[in-house]
Amino acid sequence: MENKNRGRPELLGADATLLQPIVATRSSFFHLALVLLGFTSFAFFAWLHQLRWGLGTTGLNVPVYWGSYITNFVFFIGISHAGTLISAILRLCHAEWRRSITRAAEVITVLVLFFGVGSIIVDLGRPDRMLNVLKHPNFRSPLLWDVCSVSTYLLASSIYLYLPLIPDIALLRDYAGKYTGFYRLLALGWQGTPRQWRVLNRAISVMAVLVIPIAISVHTVVSWVFGMTVQPMWHSTIFGPYFVVGAIFSGIASLIIAMALIRRIYFLQDYLKEIHFRHLGTLLLVFALLWFYFTFAEHLTTYYGHDPAHLAVFYSKLAGRYAPLFWGMVLTCLVIPVGILARRRTRPIRSAVVASVSVLVGMWLERFTIVIPTLAAPRVPWARVSYSPTWVELGITLGFSATFIFLYMVFTKFFPIVSIWEVQEGREAALTEVAERVKSYLPGPDVAGGAEVADGSVPELSRREGVG
Amino acid sequence: MSPKPNRREFLGIVGGGALGVATSGVTLKGLSTLNAAIASEEVHVPRGPEAWSLSVCSLCPAGCGLRVRTIGKRAVKIQGNPLHPVNRGGLCPRGLAGLQVLYHPDRLRAPQQNVGSREAPRWKEISWEEAMETLTRHLRELRERNQAHSVVWVDGRYGHLRHRLFRKFFDAYGSPNCLHTGTGLEAARAALYLQQGATEGVAYELEHTRYLLSFSANVLEGWGSPVSNMRAFGSWRDAEAGRRTKFVQIEPRMSLTAARADEWVALRPGTEAALALGIAYVLITEGLCDTRFLAEHTFGFEDWRDASGRSHMGFRSLVLSEYRLNQVAAITQVPLETILRLAREFAGNRPALAIGGPQCPTTPGDVYGAMAVHSLNALVGSLEVPGGALVRPDLPQGSHGPHPANTEREPGGTNHARESVIRVEESLLPWPDVSRLPQVLLSRKPYPVQAMLIHGADPVFSLPNGEEFARALEAVPFVVSFASFLDDTAAHADLILPDHTDLEKWQESASPPTFAFPLQSISPPVVAPVHQTRDAAEVLLRVARAMGGEMAEALPYSTAEEFLRSQVAGIFAAQTGYSFSTSLEETWNRMSERAGWWAPTFSSAQELWEEIRLRGGWWEPTYSYGEWNRALRTRSGRFEFYSQRLAEWTVSHPEFVRAGGFEPGDDRLCLPHQLRLPEPPEGFPFLLLPVEVLPLAGGTGAEIPYLQQIAGPHVFEHWESWLEMNPETAKKLGVEDGEWIWVESPRGRGRARLRLFEGARPGVVHLPLGYGRTQGSRWACRGVNPLRLVASEPYSPAGVARALPTFVRVYV
Amino acid sequence: MARWGMVIDLAKCTACQACVVACQAENNVPCVEPEEAERGRILSWLAVVAEVQGSYPRVSMTTRPLPCMHCDSPPCIRVCPVQATGITPEGIVRQTFARCIGCRYCTNACPYTRRMFNWYRPEFRGELQLALNPDVTVRPKGVVEKCTLCHHRLMQAKESVRAEGRPLAEGDYVPACVEICPAGAMYFGDLEDPESRVAQLVRSPRAFRYLEELGTEPKVIFLSQGEWAGGKQEPR
Amino acid sequence: MTATTATVKRQRTWAWPAVTKTILLPVSLLFALGLAAQGSGNSGYFLVPGEAKAGMKTFFDKGCIRCHAVMGEGGRSAPDLGRAPAGYLSASEIVAAMWNHAPQMWTKMQQQKVAPPSFSASEMANLFAFLYSVRSMDEPGDAERGRQLFSAKRCGECHQRGARTAPRAPDLSQWASYRNPVSWIQAMWNHAPAMQALMEARGYSWPEFQGSDVADLLAYVRTQVTSRGPHLYLRPASPDAGKTLFTAKGCANCHTLHGSDRAGVPDLGTRSLPRTLGQFAAQMWNHSPTMWVSMKAQNIPRPQFSNKEMADLVAYLFAERYFEASGNSGRGRRMFEVKGCGSCHVPGGSGSGPDLSSWQGRVSPVRLATSMWNHGPVMLGRMQEQQMPWPVFQTGEMVDLMEHLNRGLAERQPARARR
Structure with a gap:
């Protein structure tokens, strides 16, 4: 079925900009890709080195058996909450400003999850026996829960990324003029028929509802990896929500950064506006405070309980060897973001980005100061051994980050990073719909009944029929 | 768009699927390759027939019995010989580590000749024929030139019968210089000599004592016979309620021994004598002494008049006038109440025993301190009673020659043309002090030494004046070492003839220090030599054969085994003792023996030999208490508070008396007393006390990984010297735990890691002994040798070398 | 079914660490190089752990030989994702080296820090390889290892008593650490057998379990130091 | 094992005939072997049937040693069985002593929560051999007492160290090498004629030694040695x-x-x-x-x-002497009644205690000791319930009683030779 519009994205009108990254690639892309792939190959080399000589090439030791790999694992899984969770929540809440940011967020989720899982594999002493997890599973192990929940999450969020992509892929099939076969395959024969829209919307909303508990469970389970042991300052009931909050916190921060970069590089100022950053900045501020609340509650409880084993960890964090990292975390997760975001912002984008970078650094430190001090202060008196990552760990960490960025870039070269149909939809239909909705909040007779407030798909469906 | 996929789409789907399958296939393949790669690295241990054989440990003087498991030709595990009376199946970590000595990768693999200079040695591997030829030629030439006496044999290996062999060799060869480096209880041995007149056999029956006052004796960390001490310790704590032995450890630092004791009394360093005399003060003033013992078996307790009518101060007057409680409390910084309580407990729990003295392990201590401590035993009558201080009877000599090394030589009893290079007659104590060798070598008096043979000793490393020893070795034309590893001394040799390690040779050992019973263990080799090494004893036997004549006649043995057999025949001839047996049999034997019955399990020398091979050795399990004439061999035939030997010696050596700040004729010189404590010199505020830790007991064993790993558990330290310091002191200095820090004494400096330890006394720092080798194993050449920092005094007022309090400064 | 347990009498322990070396030699535990030891890569199934309290001169130090506690409720086996560690019917917490994926979750879950990880391929330099015990596998790199209570000795003991046609008696099976202890501070036996020495000692008022408040139910039981009861006269 | 099962077991073993068969064989065998079987061997010191060394092992293994000492080895809370009572005890006297002290010991063991161990007949035989042998050993003497004796007996007047009196009496310090009083006596015995003559000449009375005199003198002389001579022990006597x-x-x-x-x-x-x-x-x-x-x-x-x-x-x-002449069964029968044995041990098994008539011809000290030890606590309990006093046997009474039991309670048959 030939399409006469192929290769003419400008036919999309104003939204043609969104296809621009796919249609044209600048040389700087390749330069950057090369640099990033350099990091990737270095990480690969580091991993081979580690495989050859053993985990002794890392800075790990007795009793600090876990280090930056596990920190990365928790961190990456945390960031993965950027997308799915945020976009799902915003979708369910009908937050209209979501339309241009959901895609960017969801991609983060899917891609970063691979690195979360990768971190675990890299951390294994015998990755060659990885499949033992399937052959001899022990369902009592929180690590196995993790395996289950992360893979479920990966599946769910991939679907959740893919579903809203379908109309856009169809657009690409029809207009991009590149990789048509590839797009055709992925478009699954999307024609934009009302039935297809109905099914798609249904599916998206089901996934949006599904993905939230899955996402929350993932990070809760990650926290349980620590919380289920009896180790001081790991064995804490608050860890589930604490980790979830931290995850969303870092997720928002990474989303802000990703958006700012996309906006800058692909000239999407029209789509990713200051208001988006303002809203996300507010969200980040809220989570900074929420995060602080949890941190405070956690540490105050520990201090007040005065269990010597816990206190040893507590003091090593607050006043001991890990104090610089701990207070660095407080600075970067609380002081800087709150300081920046709480002020009236003249340049919301820049301040949001600065705050986000700070939060990302801080959240990595937070993961680090959760994992290491506990291990370094076991109940049994032990030699004071300090942990610091070696080049292998740093290389793999950097390589993972670089590869993630690379893959993200590559994604933008194949798929629109801003959801075209959602933006179109917002432009064309949302205004009236919102007006009606707002009216429904106000005193007076219901315009279209209360039902649509609960289930937004109904009016959308009716609206979209005209578009197709 | 049709609901059915077209051909292209179909191909795409199939292709995607294929790609997926291929990817996972490759992944699985990769995983299995990886698995195979790692599996190929796995170490597979060959199996073989299992066997057990006996041996003897010689890593410390205790000579515990070993039971070694062999698989095929490999020795794979060392355990204790359950029949051996010293260890009864237990072992300390050192004994277990014997395997790593045997299979140490840095052992010398063949004889080495120095083809470079002494300063810059270059080692060339030579054949045994060549090596033997060189040794024999040198020794023969010296003998032909009538210089046989100028050959010096320095031995540091523990054992007994081997020493007899060496002595026989040098007696026949014509050298009086068969020296031994000693076993680390020099101060106690000196006190025994000065107060009881016995030259050998410091023995304590720790197991049956009910109250043990240990003055800086690291009972659980290498003092005497560690394993039998530990057994005694275990039996104290096993006792039924109310009968537990109280173990009081008195020392400045809380050592592991102090930590395991029932009480630790922190004492100002070097004031052991004062504390002992303070306790004596309480015993005397409160009438807690054993007056009958004092009256019948002691001399110099009360004031006395000599033949010329001159009156002398007795122990009692000295203590009452100069060691009043408050004085002692001030000197020792031990609370007055503690001293009082210790004295009352000591007197109230008999048999009570006091051991030790101010002694830095591996370096000689202060004789007066040891005398003061030993005097406490006399005050409560703990000599020659069960659970008291004993004198070990000598081993039966059989028909084979005099008692070996380090015993008193009868004046004029030598058959040598020349006197010994270290003139025992000049010194207070009747055994030669190897630390005087450098002086002798350098001064070439009484005669120049032409050759030095060093076996099992590393004086350059282990003597306080090691550097001097190294310098002095330059003056010796021919130096031979029998070291198994290239050690600090061997590095100065011309020829190294590597000795077998324990498990490769016929092993033997006599009673360990502080053990009260005569004992001789003998065991055959467990495994074939790993390298081209030879037993030093067999080397000498070969030399004797090669030299022929009277040498060959004196040593008509072709192997070490033959020699040992001949010695066992001597033991059999004495018609006493038993081969090792279970403790039950031993109890039976002891009971019968006490009643006067002796029922040995052997009836001929051959049978005894076979039993020894089967069980590990022979011993005499019964001690005859109260053989006063054996235990008290002083001129007065009594225990001498006032040592007449000291009196006699100080008269003839006024220069040492004056050096000690005394007037000649001062009675205090002959009585135990507290030496003056030196003040720290300007700029050196900290006192350095080297400490001995069990894994590196005697300052040896640093090359053994097993031992290095467990060297300092109390500060989580291993593989490296550490400097122990009190946290308060460190705070004042502004230094932190784990920092690398310089320790500098007027003699030298070294760098160690700082470890804060609450058990270290403020103002005192400690370095472990055994570190800081400069030669040898890759694992041993680490850390600082504290002996390179401490000052020593070859002749104290008591005429005995002792380590002086050494002050250091510490900086980053 | 026996339930193997160990009693360590802290009153008799001299902290000599013979048990540590005996364990290492028996079980082919490699000695790591000094540089690695410095980085905390030491492998010790059994360690003597010291704890210093107070300040000079009122200092006390407790030393404790710590093998794997062989908990009846071990935190480590619950967390292993691949069932590489478990508890045998006789109560020994075992480790299947061939299945372990090296995630080190168990090492972190163990409150006693008694599980060790092979950071490298085990190295036995030169002739040191000759001293290896053929009864115990040398662990490859990347897996977790731990005290097995010298399980191979149990196998051997069972075999030999079967040959002799008698049941396992006390003393037939003793781990290397217990066997070597010079002060006789370690006891080993069947906790289920009320007549066994360990079962009797466990009933002592001095008996306690290390970190028992964690609910791990260790089968290594310590006897407290006790103290000198004062100069009581001999009981009549 | 719980206390209940222990009791059950103990009660079950009251079933006599089975037990007697099992213990009778080794015991009678041992007695049949008698002295002939037990020489000195080359591994110990045995005087009587049973393995003294094995007996010692029993003594240690069953925990006797924890309270009782023998020759100074072992616990101190109970009498040293090597020394107490001070006099000679034959086998039956050992049984009697055990019997008489048993209730006291059981009570004490109960207080200390020590379960009384049980012994098989061969163990008991070994134990007897051990105790008998140990008791025959001389304790190391007391040098101080020896010194007093030495002057009191005026030994020193002739046997001075290096005494120059003529004709010279031997310097006793040479005799310090003797570790066994028997060899001392032997030496004196052989020298007696010369000594007797000399003593008569000087008007000294014949020295007699009581109790531990010889050992004490030996201990004293030993303290006088100048150098360590050989220790001359006696080899085990045969x-x-x-x-x-x-x-x-x-x-x-x-x-x-x-x-x-x-x-x-x-x-x-x-x-x-x-x-x-x-x-x-x-x-x-x-x-x-x-x-x-x-x-x-x-x-x-x-x-x-x-x-x-x-x-x-x-x-x-x-x-x-270990075996005594048989007792008087008549006296034994009287004893059986007087001490109240008969009130429970009724022939025919109608009493509360077992019928002892089946013991006929099989009673020996070891046998008696074994059953007394193994079942005594139960018997003691029953007797306490019935408020009967524990009978005490004097010297010789036990022999008579054994004779009586051996002849059968009904005394229908003549005694059998037991050896």
Whole structure:
């Protein structure tokens, strides 16, 4: 079925900009890709080195058996909450400003999850026996829960990324003029028929509802990896929500950064506006405070309980060897973001980005100061051994980050990073719909009944029929 | 768009699927390759027939019995010989580590000749024929030139019968210089000599004592016979309620021994004598002494008049006038109440025993301190009673020659043309002090030494004046070492003839220090030599054969085994003792023996030999208490508070008396007393006390990984010297735990890691002994040798070398 | 079914660490190089752990030989994702080296820090390889290892008593650490057998379990130091 | 095992016939072997049936050693069985002593929560052999007492260290090498004629040694040695060799064992003799002047002994005493009634205790001790319930009682020879 519009994205009108990254690639892309792939190959080399000589090439030791790999694992899984969770929540809440940011967020989720899982594999002493997890599973192990929940999450969020992509892929099939076969395959024969829209919307909303508990469970389970042991300052009931909050916190921060970069590089100022950053900045501020609340509650409880084993960890964090990292975390997760975001912002984008970078650094430190001090202060008196990552760990960490960025870039070269149909939809239909909705909040007779407030798909469906 | 996929789409789907399958296939393949790669690295241990054989440990003087498991030709595990009376199946970590000595990768693999200079040695591997030829030629030439006496044999290996062999060799060869480096209880041995007149056999029956006052004796960390001490310790704590032995450890630092004791009394360093005399003060003033013992078996307790009518101060007057409680409390910084309580407990729990003295392990201590401590035993009558201080009877000599090394030589009893290079007659104590060798070598008096043979000793490393020893070795034309590893001394040799390690040779050992019973263990080799090494004893036997004549006649043995057999025949001839047996049999034997019955399990020398091979050795399990004439061999035939030997010696050596700040004729010189404590010199505020830790007991064993790993558990330290310091002191200095820090004494400096330890006394720092080798194993050449920092005094007022309090400064 | 347990009498322990070396030699535990030891890569199934309290001169130090506690409720086996560690019917917490994926979750879950990880391929330099015990596998790199209570000795003991046609008696099976202890501070036996020495000692008022408040139910039981009861006269 | 099952087990073992069969065999075997089987061997010191060393192992293994000491080895909370009671005990006297003290011991064990161990008959036989052997050993003497004796007996007047008195008496410090009182006696015995003459010349009375005198003197002399001489021990004595010697040296010509005193010649089996071998030898010494006088009268030459011979002889005489002449069954029967045994141990099994008539012909000290020990606590409990006192047996009474039991309670058959 030939399409006469192929290769003419400008036919999309104003939204043609969104296809621009796919249609044209600048040389700087390749330069950057090369640099990033350099990091990737270095990480690969580091991993081979580690495989050859053993985990002794890392800075790990007795009793600090876990280090930056596990920190990365928790961190990456945390960031993965950027997308799915945020976009799902915003979708369910009908937050209209979501339309241009959901895609960017969801991609983060899917891609970063691979690195979360990768971190675990890299951390294994015998990755060659990885499949033992399937052959001899022990369902009592929180690590196995993790395996289950992360893979479920990966599946769910991939679907959740893919579903809203379908109309856009169809657009690409029809207009991009590149990789048509590839797009055709992925478009699954999307024609934009009302039935297809109905099914798609249904599916998206089901996934949006599904993905939230899955996402929350993932990070809760990650926290349980620590919380289920009896180790001081790991064995804490608050860890589930604490980790979830931290995850969303870092997720928002990474989303802000990703958006700012996309906006800058692909000239999407029209789509990713200051208001988006303002809203996300507010969200980040809220989570900074929420995060602080949890941190405070956690540490105050520990201090007040005065269990010597816990206190040893507590003091090593607050006043001991890990104090610089701990207070660095407080600075970067609380002081800087709150300081920046709480002020009236003249340049919301820049301040949001600065705050986000700070939060990302801080959240990595937070993961680090959760994992290491506990291990370094076991109940049994032990030699004071300090942990610091070696080049292998740093290389793999950097390589993972670089590869993630690379893959993200590559994604933008194949798929629109801003959801075209959602933006179109917002432009064309949302205004009236919102007006009606707002009216429904106000005193007076219901315009279209209360039902649509609960289930937004109904009016959308009716609206979209005209578009197709 | 049709609901059915077209051909292209179909191909795409199939292709995607294929790609997926291929990817996972490759992944699985990769995983299995990886698995195979790692599996190929796995170490597979060959199996073989299992066997057990006996041996003897010689890593410390205790000579515990070993039971070694062999698989095929490999020795794979060392355990204790359950029949051996010293260890009864237990072992300390050192004994277990014997395997790593045997299979140490840095052992010398063949004889080495120095083809470079002494300063810059270059080692060339030579054949045994060549090596033997060189040794024999040198020794023969010296003998032909009538210089046989100028050959010096320095031995540091523990054992007994081997020493007899060496002595026989040098007696026949014509050298009086068969020296031994000693076993680390020099101060106690000196006190025994000065107060009881016995030259050998410091023995304590720790197991049956009910109250043990240990003055800086690291009972659980290498003092005497560690394993039998530990057994005694275990039996104290096993006792039924109310009968537990109280173990009081008195020392400045809380050592592991102090930590395991029932009480630790922190004492100002070097004031052991004062504390002992303070306790004596309480015993005397409160009438807690054993007056009958004092009256019948002691001399110099009360004031006395000599033949010329001159009156002398007795122990009692000295203590009452100069060691009043408050004085002692001030000197020792031990609370007055503690001293009082210790004295009352000591007197109230008999048999009570006091051991030790101010002694830095591996370096000689202060004789007066040891005398003061030993005097406490006399005050409560703990000599020659069960659970008291004993004198070990000598081993039966059989028909084979005099008692070996380090015993008193009868004046004029030598058959040598020349006197010994270290003139025992000049010194207070009747055994030669190897630390005087450098002086002798350098001064070439009484005669120049032409050759030095060093076996099992590393004086350059282990003597306080090691550097001097190294310098002095330059003056010796021919130096031979029998070291198994290239050690600090061997590095100065011309020829190294590597000795077998324990498990490769016929092993033997006599009673360990502080053990009260005569004992001789003998065991055959467990495994074939790993390298081209030879037993030093067999080397000498070969030399004797090669030299022929009277040498060959004196040593008509072709192997070490033959020699040992001949010695066992001597033991059999004495018609006493038993081969090792279970403790039950031993109890039976002891009971019968006490009643006067002796029922040995052997009836001929051959049978005894076979039993020894089967069980590990022979011993005499019964001690005859109260053989006063054996235990008290002083001129007065009594225990001498006032040592007449000291009196006699100080008269003839006024220069040492004056050096000690005394007037000649001062009675205090002959009585135990507290030496003056030196003040720290300007700029050196900290006192350095080297400490001995069990894994590196005697300052040896640093090359053994097993031992290095467990060297300092109390500060989580291993593989490296550490400097122990009190946290308060460190705070004042502004230094932190784990920092690398310089320790500098007027003699030298070294760098160690700082470890804060609450058990270290403020103002005192400690370095472990055994570190800081400069030669040898890759694992041993680490850390600082504290002996390179401490000052020593070859002749104290008591005429005995002792380590002086050494002050250091510490900086980053 | 026996339930193997160990009693360590802290009153008799001299902290000599013979048990540590005996364990290492028996079980082919490699000695790591000094540089690695410095980085905390030491492998010790059994360690003597010291704890210093107070300040000079009122200092006390407790030393404790710590093998794997062989908990009846071990935190480590619950967390292993691949069932590489478990508890045998006789109560020994075992480790299947061939299945372990090296995630080190168990090492972190163990409150006693008694599980060790092979950071490298085990190295036995030169002739040191000759001293290896053929009864115990040398662990490859990347897996977790731990005290097995010298399980191979149990196998051997069972075999030999079967040959002799008698049941396992006390003393037939003793781990290397217990066997070597010079002060006789370690006891080993069947906790289920009320007549066994360990079962009797466990009933002592001095008996306690290390970190028992964690609910791990260790089968290594310590006897407290006790103290000198004062100069009581001999009981009549 | 719980207390209940223990009781059940104990009650079950009251089923006599099965048990008697199992224990009878080894015991009768041992007794059949008698002295002949037990020589000195080359591995120990045994006087009587049973393995003394194995007995010692039993003594240690069953925990006796935790309270009882033997010769100073072991616990101190109960009497040292090597020394207490001080006098000689034959096998049946050991049983009697055990019997008499048992309730006290059981009570004490109960207080200390120690379960009384049980013994098999062979274990008990070994234990008896052990105790008997140990009790025959001389304790190391007290040097201080020895010193007093030395001056009191005026030994020092001739035997001075390096005494120059002529004719010279031997310097006793040479004798310090003797570790065994028997060898001391032997040495004196052989020198007696010379000494006797000298003493008579000086008007000294014949020195007699009581109790531990010889050991004490030895201990004293030992403290006087100048240098460490050899320790001269005796090799384990052989009662067999002693038996031969007893005839060969002509002792049997006058002395009897377990017979009646011939005129003036003591029966060497009587029990008025001391506990230890050394004291036994000393007794020989004490009586020797009298003996020599009568020997001279009968023109019998004075026998000379090597120290080994002396030891063997003493051992023979000593071992012989382990078995006593049979008791008087009539007295035994009376005892059985008087002590109240019969009120429970009713023939036919109608009493509360088991019927002892089945013991007929099988009673030995070891047997009695075994059953008393293993079932005693139950019996004691029952007796306490019935408020019966625990019977106490005096010397000899136990033998009589055994004789009575052996003949069967109904006394229908004559006694059997037990050896």
